[in-house]
Amino acid sequence: MKHPLRNTGYVHEERQHERVFGATPFSEPRNTLRNWKQFLSPAERQSGAVIDAMDCVSFAKSHDLDAQVNWLITSHLLSQDALNALNALGFITPAGFHCSARFIAVVSGTTQQGNTFSAVANAPQTFGLLPEADLPSEPGSMTWAQYYAPVPQALLDKAKRIKQILSFPWQYVNTGDINGALLTAPVQIATAVGPGWNTQDPLQAFDGPPQHSTLIYDVDDAKKYLEIMDQYNPFFKEMVPTYPIPAAMQTVVTPLVYSVVNPPGQLTKNLVYGQTDPDVARMQALLVQDGEPTASLDPVGFYGEGTRKAVLAFQRKYSVASWWTLFFLQGKQVGPATRAKMNSIIINSRP
Numbered sequence: 001m002k003h004p005l006r007n008t009g010y011v012h013e014e015r016q017h018e019r020v021f022g023a024t025p026f027s028e029p030r031n032t033l034r035n036w037k038q039f040l041s042p043a044e045r046q047s048g049a050v051i052d053a054m055d056c057v058s059f060a061k062s063h064d065l066d067a068q069v070n071w072l073i074t075s076h077l078l079s080q081d082a083l084n085a086l087n088a089l090g091f092i093t094p095a096g097f098h099c100s101a102r103f104i105a106v107v108s109g110t111t112q113q114g115n116t117f118s119a120v121a122n123a124p125q126t127f128g129l130l131p132e133a134d135l136p137s138e139p140g141s142m143t144w145a146q147y148y149a150p151v152p153q154a155l156l157d158k159a160k161r162i163k164q165i166l167s168f169p170w171q172y173v174n175t176g177d178i179n180g181a182l183l184t185a186p187v188q189i190a191t192a193v194g195p196g197w198n199t200q201d202p203l204q205a206f207d208g209p210p211q212h213s214t215l216i217y218d219v220d221d222a223k224k225y226l227e228i229m230d231q232y233n234p235f236f237k238e239m240v241p242t243y244p245i246p247a248a249m250q251t252v253v254t255p256l257v258y259s260v261v262n263p264p265g266q267l268t269k270n271l272v273y274g275q276t277d278p279d280v281a282r283m284q285a286l287l288v289q290d291g292e293p294t295a296s297l298d299p300v301g302f303y304g305e306g307t308r309k310a311v312l313a314f315q316r317k318y319s320v321a322s323w324w325t326l327f328f329l330q331g332k333q334v335g336p337a338t339r340a341k342m343n344s345i346i347i348n349s350r351p
Contacts, residue, residue, distance in 0.1 A: 009114035048139025273332035
């Protein structure tokens, strides 16, 4: 007989650090549409014929990471070398990038009570990721011991290789900032589960202790409903904006500088502070290679504070900006002279 439906698996904890959306370098808008649905991997069940794997936090995290990597690919913010490496590792499927939620659940120490945000969010940073095909995530007819069997050492070694391509910083999100945070990345939430969880449309507010984690991928502009992806059918649900959300967080998948779109591609346009563009990613890679490491502090492709400081240092180093530009703009603009110098370095660095 099928295991009774239990929308549980989230273990609540106090915040483990002070990194919060709006106060970190990873708070800048990236996806201006704020809708991540087209980048999500296929829906998956956390409940099988024998067990509920209690890994809702890991499933929501894997779908989150899948969506962001697929967005990076679609936005041309990964180099061909990085794409080739992800493909060789087995992450790229006909449906896009797809990592294993089960791997995250196992290495993060999920128990029969579930797991915490911090344990699951730290897992990719510590252990890396595996492709879904290497450790399929749906429980099917597996027992608990089968599903949570230790990961073979060869796969543990393989999982770490993605850490040479991507990094996985994470931060908490205050409930009032969810709309803004969605411009940066999907938002993972923890909520109570009301009696109509799998039948109501939309889900009506239900107050209780948080017990289940899902992923917000969009907010309906007209109705203000939160659009969530779940691991129980129906997999895509709507939630009224007044639904209590005791905890929320997001990982901001960030390519390592050498894995972004790199020279020899030249800068094709002038750039300004606050802009998100593939040319910014090229510029960041160039700046780091030229000895300005602060360019790597911003999300790849975003002209933020770290990139501004690197641009200012570059302009001073090569005397490509007037005193007025240096004093008043403080590295917030890459005009024709700065861009020309950058392109000359790119050209001269070609083999």
